[in-house]
Amino acid sequence: MTRGRVVAFVLVAVFLVVGAFVLGRVTAGVAPSPTTDSAAAGFLRDMQVHHAQAVEMALLVRDRTDDETVRTIAYDIAVTQASQSGAMYGLLDAWSLPQLASQPAMAWTELPARDGSDSGHQMDPDAPDGMPGLATAAQLDALRAATGDDAVRLFLELMIPHHEGGLEMADAVLARTDVPQVVSLATGIRRAQQAEIVVLQDLLAALPPAA
Amino acid sequence: MATPPNRPAQPTIKEQRADKRAAQLAAFKKQEAARKRNRILGIVAAVAALVLVAGTVTTVLVLNATPQQVDEELVSGDYADRLQLYPDLEATHTENRVSYDQSPPVGGAHNPAWLNCGVYDEEQQSENVVHTLEHGAVWIAYDPASTTDAEIAALVELAPDTYTVISPYDGLGEAMAISAWGAQMRFTDVDDAAVTDFLTDFWRSPDSPEPNAPCTGALDGPGKVS
Numbered sequence: 194m195t196r197g198r199v200v201a202f203v204l205v206a207v208f209l210v211v212g213a214f215v216l217g218r219v220t221a222g223v224a225p226s227p228t229t230d231s232a233a234a235g236f237l238r239d240m241q242v243h244h245a246q247a248v249e250m251a252l253l254v255r256d257r258t259d260d261e262t263v264r265t266i267a268y269d270i271a272v273t274q275a276s277q278s279g280a281m282y283g284l285l286d287a288w289s290l291p292q293l294a295s296q297p298a299m300a301w302t303e304l305p306a307r308d309g310s311d312s313g314h315q316m317d318p319d320a321p322d323g324m325p326g327l328a329t330a331a332q333l334d335a336l337r338a339a340t341g342d343d344a345v346r347l348f349l350e351l352m353i354p355h356h357e358g359g360l361e362m363a364d365a366v367l368a369r370t371d372v373p374q375v376v377s378l379a380t381g382i383r384r385a386q387q388a389e390i391v392v393l394q395d396l397l398a399a400l401p402p403a404a
Numbered sequence: 405m406a407t408p409p410n411r412p413a414q415p416t417i418k419e420q421r422a423d424k425r426a427a428q429l430a431a432f433k434k435q436e437a438a439r440k441r442n443r444i445l446g447i448v449a450a451v452a453a454l455v456l457v458a459g460t461v462t463t464v465l466v467l468n469a470t471p472q473q474v475d476e477e478l479v480s481g482d483y484a485d486r487l488q489l490y491p492d493l494e495a496t497h498t499e500n501r502v503s504y505d506q507s508p509p510v511g512g513a514h515n516p517a518w519l520n521c522g523v524y525d526e527e528q529q530s531e532n533v534v535h536t537l538e539h540g541a542v543w544i545a546y547d548p549a550s551t552t553d554a555e556i557a558a559l560v561e562l563a564p565d566t567y568t569v570i571s572p573y574d575g576l577g578e579a580m581a582i583s584a585w586g587a588q589m590r591f592t593d594v595d596d597a598a599v600t601d602f603l604t605d606f607w608r609s610p611d612s613p614e615p616n617a618p619c620t621g622a623l624d625g626p627g628k629v630s
Contacts, residue, residue, distance in 0.1 A: 209455045216456070217463020242566055249620045282608070282616045292608035293564060322565060330630055 226288035232369035235301025236379065237281040238294050240362060243324055244274040244281075247355055250328065250348060253336050257344035266392060270352070277382060284374055298322040306368040316361065326358020342400060349397040356386040356393065483598035488588045495538060495613050502531055508545045508573050509534050511585045521619035523560055524571040526627025536569055537585040539617035540608040545573035546580045555580075558594040560630075567608050567619045585612040 227233040251271040255264050285292055294300075299322065303313040317325040328336075328351045336347050363379040363386075370376065415423070493511030502513050509530050518535035519528055533543055544559055551572075559570055559580070573581070579590040582599055584606035591599055608615060 205452065209452060210459060213456050213459020214463050216460040217466075245566060245618075245620070248618075252621055279616055286610045291604045293604050295604075298565075 227290075227370070227372050227375075229290050229295060230301075231372075232301040232304050232366055233372040233375040234285065234288075234290050235294065235296070235299070236362065236366035236370070236375060237285050238292065239298055239301070239322075239324060240359075240382070241278050241281050241292075242298070242322065243327060243355075243359060243362065244278040246327060246333075247271075247274045247352070247359075248278070250333070250336060250351060250355070253333075254344055254348035257336075257340050258342075260345060263345050263348075263396060266389070266396070267348075270389070273385065277378065280378060284378075299324060301369070302362075302365045304369055307371070308368070311368060316365065317358070320358070324358065325361045326355040328355065343403070346397065346400055346403060349393050349400070353390055353393050353397070356390045359386045360390075483589070483601045486589050486591075486598060487602070490586045490588070493586055498531070502534075504530060504534075506588065507575070508543065508581050508583055508588075510583045510588045511537060514538065517623040518619070519569060520622055520624050520628070521567055521569055522624075523629040524569070524625055524627045525629050526571070526625070527573060528569070528571045528625040532623055532625065533569055533571070535622075536619060537583065538613045539567075539619055540585070540612040540615040541567040541569060541619050542603060542607045543569045543571070543583045544580060545571060545576060545583070547574065547576035547578070548572035549574075550576075550578055551580070555594055562594060562599065564603070564607060571625075584609060 248271045251267040251274075255267040255271070258264060282292065299316055302316045305312045315323060317323055321327045321329055332347075332351055336344060336351065339347050360383055363383040366375060366379050367383070488506075488510075490506065490510050494513050495511070496513045497516045498513045499515065502509075504512055511534060513531075514534035515529065515531035516535070517532055518539060519532035521536060521541055527548075537543060542563070544563055546556065546559065556570075563570060579592050580594075581588060581590050582602050584602075587602070587606050589598060589602050606612075
């Protein structure tokens with residue numbers, strides 16, 4: 194074999210190996226998915242519970258007031274959070290992770306932060322399921338029983354801390370994961386709820402004082 | 405005196421034949437070389453294709469084998485033996501009472517209103533609970549005649565807070581039944597590991613007809629405790 198042929202042969206061989214890797218890489222698809230005990234998976238499970246309650250409260254107040262401003266923001270909260278909830282459900286499903294947690298609710302917030310700024314802590318031991326901002330069953334019953342401005346006031350008083358709790362949970366997962374889909378979801382939730390808190394506070398301030 | 409132009413001599417017949425033979429031979433050799441080249445090219449192409457295919461397959465296999473999540477927890481033999489599956493159930497709405505093939509029912513025609521998830525201490529209309537199963541919930545039913553308060557408390561503790569109905573169901577006997585749409589298992593011991601296996605497989609399962617549909621906002625049945 195001449196020197197030229199050897200060079201050609203080596204070049205072809207290199208090309209083939211690289212080509213095979215590229216084809217394989219493209220065919221094999223996405224990067225490894227998060228594990229079932231990861232902060233990402235824990236957040237996706239717990240935030241569905243948190244969101245489901247927001248949807249329920251928003252729909253309750255929509256049925257109990259004629260105030261178009263309140264009805265519109267309630268519609269926004271219900272549809273947005275139901276849709277985000279579906280995305281969270283879908284991500285777990287796409288990663289073949291069970292919806293059922295193998296650990297208690299919010300255990301993922303006790304994992305250390307990625308930059309070491311937080312070694313992990315129990316977030317809100319007093320809230321139902323330890324989820325910050327979650328309303329109690331009694332508070333939901335009170336909302337169901339209320340009508341008109343009373344229902345609106347109760348809704349706002351429950352939804353503001355609910356959103357603030359949502360922010361805390363979003364911050365907690367952003368400190369603990371770099372899974373792009375979860376980072377994007379949590380960032381979106383953060384931005385939307387931060388803005389909505391201001392609107393809700395304004396609505397509460399504009400309400401006539403409680404009878 | 406001018407030299408006559410040097411005209412090429414006309415080849416003799418013999419020379420012509422020799423030239424022809426030489427040309428034929430050259431053509432044959434050229435053909436032979438082309439054949440040989442084509443054969444080598446063919447072999448190289450075949451080997452290249454083979455390497456490409458083998459390399460692609462190997463890369464896919466290797467990348468897919470790297471730590472992606474294990475699909476689902478392997479179930480114990482016990483659990484698999486006891487698990488009852490009922491595929492292809494009807495999912496229409498009806499205002500009428502329905503005669504279900506399973507007891508407690510695991511699917512089929514059902515009432516337009518789903519039962520809100522929660523813990524109930526009174527028996528519920530199956531037509532409403534079946535609608536809740538359609539939304540991905542799990543139903544734990546126990547016989548009020550043979551279940552202690554401590555056992556009921558343990559069931560409540562065991563079950564997820566959402567997408568679960570816990571309610572009494574007459575005639576079950578000693579066994580409790582955990583059901584999802586199209587699946588059911590009976591158990592007697594609240595600490596039975598197979599119950600967790602069932603919940604892992606079927607609680608809010610994407611195989612239910614309407615996963616992620618609501619478990620609230622419809623009907624609160626009688627005797628709702630929480």
